Amino acid sequence: MKIGVFVCHCGSNIEATVDTATVAKIALTYPDVVFSEDTMYTCSEPGQENIVQAIKKHGLDGVVVASCSPRMHEPTFRRTVERAGLNRYMFEMANIREHVSWIGRDREANTNKAAELVRLAVEKLRRNAPLYAKQFDVTKRVLVIGGGVAGIQAALDAAESGIGVVMVERESTIGGKMAKLDKTFPTIDCSSCVLAPKMVDVAQNPNITLYAHSEVESISGFVGNFTVKIRKRATYVDWDKCTGCGTCTEKCPTKNVPDAFNEDISTCRAINIPFPQAIPKKATINPDYCRKIKEGKCGVCAKVCPTGAIVYDMVDEIVEEKVGAIIAATGYDLVDWTVYKEYGGGTYPDVITSLQYERMMSASGPTAGHIHRPSDGMEPKNIVFIQCVGSRDCSIGRPYCSGFCCMYTAKQAIMTKDHLPDAEAFVFYMDIRAPGKMYDEFTRRAQEEYGVQYIRGRVSAIQPTVRPDGRVGYIVRGADTLLGESVEVDADMVVLAVGVEGSKGAGNLAEKLRISYDHYGFFMESHVKLRPVETNTAGVYLAGVCQGPKDIPASVAQGSAAAAKVMALFSKPKLENDPQVSVVDIKRCVACGKCIQVCPYQAIEEVEIRGQKKAHVIETVCQGCGVCTATCPQGAIQVAHFTDNQLLAEVNALCLS
Amino acid sequence: MSVLAGKELRIVGFLCNWCSYGGADTAGTARAVQPTDLRIIRVPCSGRVNPLFVLKALINGADGVLVSGCHPRDCHYSAGNYYARRRLELLKEFLPVIGINPDRFEYTWVSASEGQRWKDVVTNFTNRIHALGPAPRWEDVPARYDRPEELIESIRPLGCGEHPALPELRQAVKDALAEGLEGVLGWKKGFDAVHAEPVFMTTPEEVDSLIWGPFNVHNLAVYLPQYKGRKIGVVVKGCDSKGVVELLAENLISREDVKIFGMGCNGTVSLPRILAKLPEGVKIESCTGRGNKITVTAGGQDYEMTMAEVAQDKCRLCTKPNAVLSDVFVGTPTTEPAAPADGRLPGLRFLDSLSLEERMGYWKGQMERCIACHACRGACPMCVCRDYCVSDTRDPAWVTQEDTVQQKLFFQLIHAQHLAGRCTGCTECERACPMDIPVFALKQQFGRMIQKIFSYGAGLDVNATPPLLTYQVEEPTIKEHDLA
């Protein structure tokens, strides 16, 4: 074998603390190394060209680049060697920047270490084999999980390009959180005016199949060929017959059902259509409250329904769909703010969440846009907004910033002034986070134009009291840290800007999707900066807040981005797998099944070869973790590119003196 | 390859590509200054790290080995680190038996974003290794040739002589052959009265040669995998039956193919212990047993000995004298004693009494005597790789053919590691050793640690899942090893 070694200066990033020329010289003494040199910027155009030329000139059949982390530039250099006609896997990297030059100060020790890391790479490369990807067919349909604005955008973009879309929405209507909002920042335009047309587009687009009031039951398969089971939860209404006329909801005698769409600040009927612009605009019975379903009495809705759509004995239905890619757009839920006992823990009627306040201000909400406080219907005069409730708070395990609360609080304060010009709005904040186009100007407007009073400091407690007139007041005890004093406001109503976390059940879905998720229920992207839409499971993409807090424009952008990723994936006639997968040596395999037992992906199956049972790797499912290789006593199953012999060669290079 | 003399020690790291390798990158990007000793080997997942890699490094002179993967629940491959946690925890507990300080090996979890944590891990681990100093070299450790001589007391009465139910057993075997079994594995008298030998009985005449008694030492389960797919029977002692159960549990033989014949066992003999009581080279003429006494007639003279003097060590502590699984059980079962307070056989007891460095010297002495005949492997019913043992191949090439203590010990470590969670404690490896090397101690060390961590014993339940082939998300018995 002929190996070429290229030791990168990375400007002064490496050269400052590693003697790269010496490393290159030492590398020449390693077995099979026939060419070695140090170069200024290996990843630059001339640097790569240099490698290509050296391969041709010296007839190299393997290349080692000693530079930065392979997590950074391995793909780059693989393409380089491929350009020169080598198999892309005949390449290894030695990480002498992040793991050497940037962390050690002793030039001698660093140089020695760099040379050893090159040695490791050479020893591994000597045992590398060319690997070739396998091709397979793709089902050109995409599953979009979640029908909020991010999912809607992704679905519309994908459908627009001709891709079939299956959308699954947990609620009985799409629209997500945005449908609940009254206005949006920084333009104060009407939320539903912007969103409703897109929702209608979803309903009307022939490429989109919508499953509302449904959930993903299970997912199997792999990129290009997923099989998804969808649970259509019983609605007790035959949606094919339901016209959304609303007669049933008018006549339903059960009126005490908490209205989830209105964030429980009002009640609705046991048969309900969440809001006038709902898509699909179909009625759903809440079986926990319906008298007919619970007690067998009533049946009013069935009597009044003009199309006979009511089906009291409906059961859940499981449907199966085949797709080639999946976009998760499951959004968020509010953090459980009732842990804040000092804010009443949910027991003070006039301390409400910002989302409840949105419903209160919305013209289509339960108060038709009139602001009345819940306890006694009084029109509030002093309204206090408290920011960062459930955000940036380590004591409740939510250390992160929820990102968009500063903006909507400013919006709500402005809207308050709009609705109630005589009211006073006080905003307790820690920092105003308003990066974004026209955002900071917006928070300034709240203060300059609308006279919203901003006070810098967290609120310590809300203490209800009874005023001389018998009305309940809420003493909000805060601090003005700029003044260096504790301050109080006697508020009529308090609006909490409650932080967000991954939506309920996100962890469960992540397990089904085999993607990672963090402590807060947010799905993990493949790379924070460079692969923010991809996940570590091929063919699964993320859009919207399910990946991390973001506002509407960012959610829409990520929805489009996810759709674009799917389009790129489907643009090829066939897909290729990553060939770094496990391979069974059938003569060594005794079919003990240990690999099958430990494989996290069910990627290994038992097959019969010439009458004998053997393990077999489904290459397109295998992700190359190598747990099987570490398990097989015979060494009969080897994960390509990280075989026992390759790792042993590295261990021996380090430990055998 | 040389370590910077006097400055650095040899520390090898196995890092998961997705988390810890990224964490090390993050630390580097943040210019977090760290000790320079560590050399990182990138692996796809901590679950890829075969504990043998760690042993290889330590045996071959590494001063410290660190494995780091994704935090539990955060595995890039969803579950690899859970397997790693079990294997590596067990490995850490195993190390002292071969004289390696377990502090020289550590495993931990660092995510790609935890640059600071990585820096702390590297710094603390490197400092720890420096505090321990360079690992003792095999070349420098004085070899010891002393060995366990202790005769442990039996927890139950041992006996010999004709088993009263033997005719019944023979009849049962004959019946089974008549019903269509291809053959039944058992023992018959060997070249002299004290040596038995395995027999594959296919005819009633052969069945008449079947014996049962203290000379039936062989664990016949060893032959079962080669008959896979054929309908045969096997006669088992309690200890042998555990091997059958484990083979069944591991899907290496099928239940419907094998018929198990059991009888109560009263202990078997250690032939070296009998021979030691006779003049060297004398011809054994006959042997009779009664109660707990054996009388060997050799060179015209009678030698009397008790089972307490000549029984195998395992029989003295045996709690399963009857087959744990059988289709035909003949005669009255032997009374099962309660588990002894100390289940260690003399090999492990002796090792436990030594210091770490003495243990190294002990294995050095033992391995110098090893002739690498691999009889231990051949006798092991759980060594099912047969012709494809990883120690005999070039790919993978775990051991070389070099005749060194390290290579020979590494073979033993492969054997022990492959048996972790599977070894049923039949001690056939040790019985088969022509050099009388107490190799079972390595397996017993794994066995007791598996008992300690996972409360699991192999060969008792056909439906059990061996602890290394499964995991729990929360491992109540494994403490987090936090280096940061």
Place this chain on the structure above:
Amino acid sequence: MKYAYYPGCSGHGTSVEYEASTRAVCRALNMDLVEIEDWNCCGSTPAHSVSHELSAALSARNLMQASKTGADCVISPCPSCSSNLKMARYRMQKPAFKARVDELLDAPTPANAEGGADLMETCSVLQAIVENVGLENIASRVSYPLEGIKVVTYYGCLLSRPVQVAKFDDPENPVSLDNIMKALGAEVLPFALKTECCGAAMGIPDVNIPGSLSGRILDTAKAVGAEAVITACPLCHMNLDLRQRQAARISGKPFFGLPVFYYTQMIALAFGLPKDAMRLDKLAVNPYPLLDKIAERRKVRVSAELEAMKAAGAAS
């Protein structure tokens, strides 16, 4: 169950009624109190404000004395004393701290396996009643329910704080007293100032501090409609009861006239224990009008019940 009992200094002074009612209630609930022999002052706030070691040493002596009683646990009615004793044990888990405290003592404290001090645990009497005796037990002993009088419960700072040391109830919205009062038949009003500080011992150097803080607590209690305040702390009681007039004056309010009871007094009352088990005479704010109200309501209730029984008898 046997307890090593630590009365605390105020039991001999400002809170004799608390001491008397605590002992009486514990006896009624079959709690066996063995007073720690020759106990000394825990040093209160002054000691731990001056030195953690001094404070811990004073407590450690008590805890070592307590071990002679043969009980498993020390209990004290005073939250401040309980907190000090708990804190001493908590801090002395650290071997280094233990060593520094041991230097102040005649004999070193016994050590546990980790090298920390092996001292007896402490809890407040309230905690022992709630956790060991249980609310059902209390409810079952009630002979004279409190007839729905409206009370607010006031816990003060130290019963549930600092969280890691107190390990009792909720630091923001504790409910142990509420539950006891409900079990006794009182109506417990929601009260946001349950754990708001009353000013503690700051009254000695500066009466304005507890004056304004207690004034606010009493004012809010009055505003939400409370007929009485229930407390578990001698110091809080002093600030709310003995200083009630002062508090009204300092916070510029008319005198509140809110009786302030120890919860043990209320238990004694509801259990029908004798007068000297309550020592209501020791309260500064006159409690009798309220007690008369209870008696009045009881009369009305009982006669209504009698009437109902008669009616039922006639009907059948």
Place this chain on the structure above:
Amino acid sequence: MNITRLDKARDLKFKRQVEEESGQNLSTCYQCGKCTAGCPGAQVYDRQVSQIMHAVQLGLKEEALKNRSLWLCLSCSTCSARCPNNIDVAAVMETLRMMARREGWVQDRPIESFWKAFLDTVHATGRSYELGVMADYMGRTLRGWGNLEIAPMALRKNKMPFIPSVIHGRKEVARIFKRYAEKRS
């Protein structure tokens, strides 16, 4: 008003010392002010608790230690219970008070005197004795007259016994104080 030259004035050793003695990581404080907001002493403080925390963060020793607030702190731990960063703020305040005392920077003589009077009583008798503490305190400081307002009631209710209770082990307690005094000097 003096301009603080931060590059010179910062004493990070001081910050580390506070962190070590209090066992708290002050770097996690992001100055939200929730401690100040809930502090019952805030109205009488000359420097708010969040400002004191910030002074420690900056390493400004005098600003952190020379203030009355440290003495006015009621040790109610409301700040600790509500701190979003899990800092035991009350423990930091207590630590600072002890450090200030070591530096001889006692900023509130009356309160310090009250503590002293209290501890002297315990020193002498083994227990505290309200009347004795009061008399001692008032004698030392010629203050505390405000308490006379409640004295008649307290005396009428017989809540302040005239005879202190003295324990057998008072010498043992006295030895604790003695050793403590020796160790400090």
